[in-house]
Amino acid sequence: MDNGVKNNGNGHENLWRVKVGLAEMLKGGVIMDVTTAEQAKIAEDAGACAVMALERVPADIRKEGGVARMAAPRIIREIMDTVTIPVMAKARIGHFAEAQVLEALEVDYIDESEVLTPADEENHIWKHSFKVPFVCGARNLGEALRRIGEGAAMIRTKGEAGSGNIVEAVRHMRTIVGQMKRLTTLGEDQLMHEAKELGAPLDLVQYVAKNGKLPVPNFSAGGIATPADAALMMQLGAEAVFVGSGIFKSSDPAKRAKAIVYATTNYQDAKKVLAASDELGEAMKGLDIRQMEEKDLLQTRGW
Amino acid sequence: MLIGILAIQGDFEAHARALDKLGVKYVFVRTPEDLQGVDGLILPGGESTTHMKLLAETGLEPAIRQMAANGGAFLGTCAGAILLAREVKSPEQNSLGLADMTVMRNAYGRQLSSDVLTLPTKLREAPLEMVFIRAPIIEKTGPRVEILAEREGKPVLVRQGKVMASTFHPELTSDTTIHEQFLKLACNNNKKP
Numbered sequence: 001m002d003n004g005v006k007n008n009g010n011g012h013e014n015l016w017r018v019k020v021g022l023a024e025m026l027k028g029g030v031i032m033d034v035t036t037a038e039q040a041k042i043a044e045d046a047g048a049c050a051v052m053a054l055e056r057v058p059a060d061i062r063k064e065g066g067v068a069r070m071a072a073p074r075i076i077r078e079i080m081d082t083v084t085i086p087v088m089a090k091a092r093i094g095h096f097a098e099a100q101v102l103e104a105l106e107v108d109y110i111d112e113s114e115v116l117t118p119a120d121e122e123n124h125i126w127k128h129s130f131k132v133p134f135v136c137g138a139r140n141l142g143e144a145l146r147r148i149g150e151g152a153a154m155i156r157t158k159g160e161a162g163s164g165n166i167v168e169a170v171r172h173m174r175t176i177v178g179q180m181k182r183l184t185t186l187g188e189d190q191l192m193h194e195a196k197e198l199g200a201p202l203d204l205v206q207y208v209a210k211n212g213k214l215p216v217p218n219f220s221a222g223g224i225a226t227p228a229d230a231a232l233m234m235q236l237g238a239e240a241v242f243v244g245s246g247i248f249k250s251s252d253p254a255k256r257a258k259a260i261v262y263a264t265t266n267y268q269d270a271k272k273v274l275a276a277s278d279e280l281g282e283a284m285k286g287l288d289i290r291q292m293e294e295k296d297l298l299q300t301r302g303w
Numbered sequence: 304m305l306i307g308i309l310a311i312q313g314d315f316e317a318h319a320r321a322l323d324k325l326g327v328k329y330v331f332v333r334t335p336e337d338l339q340g341v342d343g344l345i346l347p348g349g350e351s352t353t354h355m356k357l358l359a360e361t362g363l364e365p366a367i368r369q370m371a372a373n374g375g376a377f378l379g380t381c382a383g384a385i386l387l388a389r390e391v392k393s394p395e396q397n398s399l400g401l402a403d404m405t406v407m408r409n410a411y412g413r414q415l416s417s418d419v420l421t422l423p424t425k426l427r428e429a430p431l432e433m434v435f436i437r438a439p440i441i442e443k444t445g446p447r448v449e450i451l452a453e454r455e456g457k458p459v460l461v462r463q464g465k466v467m468a469s470t471f472h473p474e475l476t477s478d479t480t481i482h483e484q485f486l487k488l489a490c491n492n493n494k495k496p
Contacts, residue, residue: 014418108414261353265333
């Protein structure tokens with residue numbers, strides 16, 4: 001299968017296929033942030049297709065400050081022992097030793113995440129040298145293709161985690177989709193210049209120009225708090241959604257979790273999104289991005 | 304002939320690509336109405352717990368049972384095979400029960416145990432490439448179930464009447480052998496007048 005990514009040294013083709021393959025299985029689903037085994041169970045019962053195990057949801061990381069690191073192995077292990085759906089966990093950007101620990105723990109996916117405090121301001125993890133697959137955040141096509149070049153088998157928008165505000169996820173998804181469309185209109189003689197402008201590997205730029213999409217699944221994260229938010233991102237081109245603080249910072253997490261799953265499946269049917277939106281209780285409070293200071297933004301971490 | 308692809312979650316688009324290659328007409332199935340005129344239904348990979356919940360919520364569960372009673376054909380891959388099983392273990396969960404088999408979920412281990420293997424099959428002389436992702440194991444099969452391929456002594460591809468199930472993902476390879484076999488089952492669909 002031509003997926004636009006060449007084997008480079010450490011991984012072989014089959015390993016790449018099962019990494020992307022698991023991302024394929026998550027399509028059309030909702031991946032939920034959880035901090036305890038109890039929350040993981042609520043997420044699974046609501047129909048989550050995977051959970052993200054972490055110590056604090058982004059809204060709390062934002063509030064409490066300090067250095068945010070990989071979750072304690074005990075928490076992740078408890079969650080893995082509780083649910084049968086895939087369990088993901090976050091490592092700091094560039095912190096390949098945290099990723100090695102998560103791989104030793106046998107999590108199903110690692111999120112090299114801007115939600116945690118970066119460990120390296122220049123280098124992201126060289127993900128090809130891992131057997132466990134990685135997802136990474138991106139704000140634009142160049143960033144997405146750089147991460148895929150390093151071995152990410154799934155891309156998600158960064159959005160603005162813990163904000164409960166969808167505006168940044170929308171901006172990132174529209175940017176990525178728009179840049180991909182534009183590439184399809186260019187001639188092959190223009191792609192080297194594009195690769196230079198995007199700061200992205202030429203072979204991946206050529207792949208997108210030819211296929212109009214990323215060579216890996218493209219999901220959305222960062223600010224999804226309601227069923228309509230999920231339906232919005234799916235209609236804008238997301239193939240699945242991550243919900244972080246939006247569920248367990250709301251007044252009725254079980255109900256909201258179920259509603260977001262239902263809306264994600266039925267994102268093309270407004271009557272069903274309406275049904276999912278009814279009688280949900282209060283959504284998380286949320287932040288106005290324009291009132292925030294640059295230093296408080298999580299999305300600018302990584303490059 | 305019209306094929307339905309269950310599209311509530313999972314890799315339904317990969318199945319659509321396989322059918323595109325074979326030039327077969329299909330619809331994505333999200334509601335009971337979408338099953339109208341469908342001769343065969345593909346249950347894709349994904350998360351089986353999510354699928355069963357959404358089947359119940361959307362009213363698709365009884366509609367699919369009705370389709371089976373009317374002689375429809377089925378192909379289930381990985382999570383789809385779990386849905387088709389009579390009994391599901393690890394943990395126990397509800398299923399459609401259209402094939403007489405017992406399935407253990409995630410029985411090879413977590414994602415690190417996912418793998419691509421090339422194994423022999425009764426479907427043809429050449430072996431078949433099989434992509435296993437957090438795959439289940441078919442523990443037991445009833446007398447009417449024909450085993451078409453095995454991995455380490457356990458069935459990975461089975462057929463019972465018009466129902467086919469694989470614990471791997473034929474939709475993630477360029478080989479359309481299994482889809483072609485399924486289309487034959489759907490094509491012979493003798494609907495009651």
